[in-house]
Amino acid sequence: MLLPALVLLVAFTHYPAVATIIDSFMSTPKPNRPSVFVGLDNYASMIEDPIFWQALRNNLWFALATIPLSVGLALAMALWVNGPMTGRGFLRMAYFTPTVLPMIAVANIWLFFYTPTYGLLEQIGGVFGLPSQNWLGDKSTALASITVVAVWKEAGFFMIFYLAALQGISPSLREAAAIEGAGRWFFFRRVLWPLLMPTTIFVLVNAVINAFRMVDHVVVMTRGGPDNATSLLLYHLYEVGFKYWDQGYAAAITVVLLGALATVALVQFFVLDKKAHY
Amino acid sequence: MSEIELRGVGKLWGDVVALSPTNLLIPGGSFTVLLGPSGCGKTTTLRLIAGLDSASAGQIFVGGRDVTNEPPSHRNLAMVFQNYALFPHLSVADNIVFGLQVRKASKQEQSERLARVLALLGLEKLRDRKPSQLSGGQQQRVALARALVAETKICLMDEPLSNLDAQLRQEMRQELRALQQKLGLTVVYVTHDQAEAMSMADLVVLLNRGRVEQVGSPREIYARPATVFAARFIGTPPMSVMALDGETIKGSKFAVAGKPSKATHVAIRPEHVSLDGDIPATITASEYLGADSLVRCQIGSEQVAVRITGQQVFEPGQNVQLAWSPHALHYFDNDGRRVEQQTPT
Known part of the structure; x- marks a missing residue:
């Protein structure tokens, strides 16, 4: 019974993963020179590659900004649309819309927002007499601009998880707290937040993975530029692997990326899990 | 000082009348049961008294004070919910002192009151358990303890025994009644079980379709039903x-x-x-x-x-x-x- 699933998993997940690790110790095969074992050479060239370090740094900033922002925003939106109010069905849908859109489409929408001279931000800024700003073309704002897009895209998705969890909490808990005189903040801190902990862990793990996995909007909006200011690890990996065709080096970057992600996920599960009530 | 009075209190949900304008006096220190079939307005009445819903009409007095527009926490009453509404992530002790923490009682007062109420309900051994590790009857006791620890003179109970098995229900009836008398509480108790009402109440308020059919002691209602509904509802058969x-x-x-x-x-x-x-x-x-x-x-x-x-x-x-x-x-x-x-x- 397990065989079909097992075959697919091995063929498309386990074998490629193992193959990647092996490849990372081999040189890139060329038509006139087959792949040979090179030991840690690929990893050594990674350490010497300044663009790798820049991409890593960019990615850490990107993760540090998107994760708390998108999760915090998701929680705030979920708390808001969970309450009784008119038009909350519409609001929930509106918040969820960015999730439904493909990342390529999202990137194109935001490309228009950011466009110099006639983009939306420029036009709004012009009304208030703000100076013109090339958001994506300026090294100092490009990464932040990319980050905003990712937050916009992710928050609605995470909101759905929070909303589902909030709906699962019995309304009589809120009433019991109201009888005792607990204010909103006290109730949130002592009851809602602990009860939402499992959801928060799940969302955090996803947010971390997404922060290192999202590359579509970089491809569409900046191609890593200007001057590698928005190059994230995965984009750098794509460039090394498929533009410069250095497959061995690309495999080494992949291994590092996966290792880092696995570590973060495990730490989250084992550290935060202890604090969660299921 | 703990009587409850409703003057012309009614509740509408849109066009649906949940409670027709009702006058009702619940004497202090009494065990009053709101009795009726489902949908009769008994839980609505209780929630109006608690302040969890707001009345569409009329005034509510608790201890002679008009609380119609006061939030639940300013009405000086405690409540036991049908599903107990225990906080699943908090221990028994934390559940019980939740309200004291809200009111920022001192640590010493918290632990004194906690100890007293744990002893009163025989929950000492369970103080560090989580609600999910308790039986239904134990959860019920914790919910009761959380209501009693506030030391208010009024306790509202919304079908508190309906999730217990028949045997336990019998025991809890006697125990609740004994507690009420010992502490001199005004209890307003909602149930659809007339045997429960007859065996516990000082005063029965019989409701049907959002209207009060009869108010009286269990004996009065049994001996002299005021309406056909009361005649057909009270007694087994x-x-x-x-x-x-x-x-x-x-x-x-x-x-x-x-x-x-x-x-x-x-x-x-x-x-x-x-x-x-x-x-x-x-x-x-x-x-x-x-x-x-x-x-x-x-x-x-x-x-x-x-x-x-x-x-x-x-x-x-x-x-x-x-x-x-x-x-x-x-x-x-x-x-x-x-x-x-x-x-x-």
Whole structure:
């Protein structure tokens, strides 16, 4: 019974993963020179590659900004649309819309927002007499601009998880707290937040993975530029692997990326899990 | 100082009347039961008193103070919920002191009150457990403890025993009643179980379709139901209500002597009917209950239940002669209101 699933998993997940690790110790095969074992050479060239370090740094900033922002925003939106109010069905849908859109489409929408001279931000800024700003073309704002897009895209998705969890909490808990005189903040801190902990862990793990996995909007909006200011690890990996065709080096970057992600996920599960009530 | 008064209190949900304007006085220190079938407005009434819902009309007084527009926490009362509403991530002790923490009671006061209420309800050994590690009865006690620790004089209870098994329910009834008397609490207790109401209450408020049918002690309501609804609701089994056709029971030739002129229905308790008389009836069913049996008989087109001792055996279709005392009869008019018998002069 397990065989079909097992075959697919091995063929498309386990074998490629193992193959990647092996490849990372081999040189890139060329038509006139087959792949040979090179030991840690690929990893050594990674350490010497300044663009790798820049991409890593960019990615850490990107993760540090998107994760708390998108999760915090998701929680705030979920708390808001969970309450009784008119038009909350519409609001929930509106918040969820960015999730439904493909990342390529999202990137194109935001490309228009950011466009110099006639983009939306420029036009709004012009009304208030703000100076013109090339958001994506300026090294100092490009990464932040990319980050905003990712937050916009992710928050609605995470909101759905929070909303589902909030709906699962019995309304009589809120009433019991109201009888005792607990204010909103006290109730949130002592009851809602602990009860939402499992959801928060799940969302955090996803947010971390997404922060290192999202590359579509970089491809569409900046191609890593200007001057590698928005190059994230995965984009750098794509460039090394498929533009410069250095497959061995690309495999080494992949291994590092996966290792880092696995570590973060495990730490989250084992550290935060202890604090969660299921 | 802990009486509750409703003056013209009503509640609408859109166009649906959940509670018609109602006047009600719940005396301080009493065990008052709001009784009625589901959808009768009893839980609505309780939630209005608690302040969890706001009244569409009227005023609510607690201890002589108008609390109609006060939030629940300013009404100086505690509440036990049907599903207990325990915080699943907090231990028994933390659940109980939750309200004290909200009110920023000192650590010392918290632990003193906690110890007192744990001892009162015999929960000392469970203080560090989580609600999911407790049985239904234990959860019920914790919910009760959380209500009692506030040391308010009023405790509202929304069907607190309905999730317990029959045996435990019996025990908890006695215990709740004893606690209420020991602490001098005003308890407002919602239930659909009339046996629970009869056994615990000082005062029963019988509700039906958002209206108060009758307010009285269990004995009063049992002995003198004010309406046909009360007659049909109270008692296991309740009174048999028979329609009258002029002077006779509908579909029969039996004339009811001494019938008040306005009466259109006559009712009698099963225990007030015996099988040694002259009222012709046919047995339709017989139910053996151990100590006694319940025999259902037909007079004309109307049904009457008879309670007899358990040994006697009857078969459906058998003809019997029923008897009752005219004083045991209750009369109701066309609107379902009680009509008093003319006392023979």
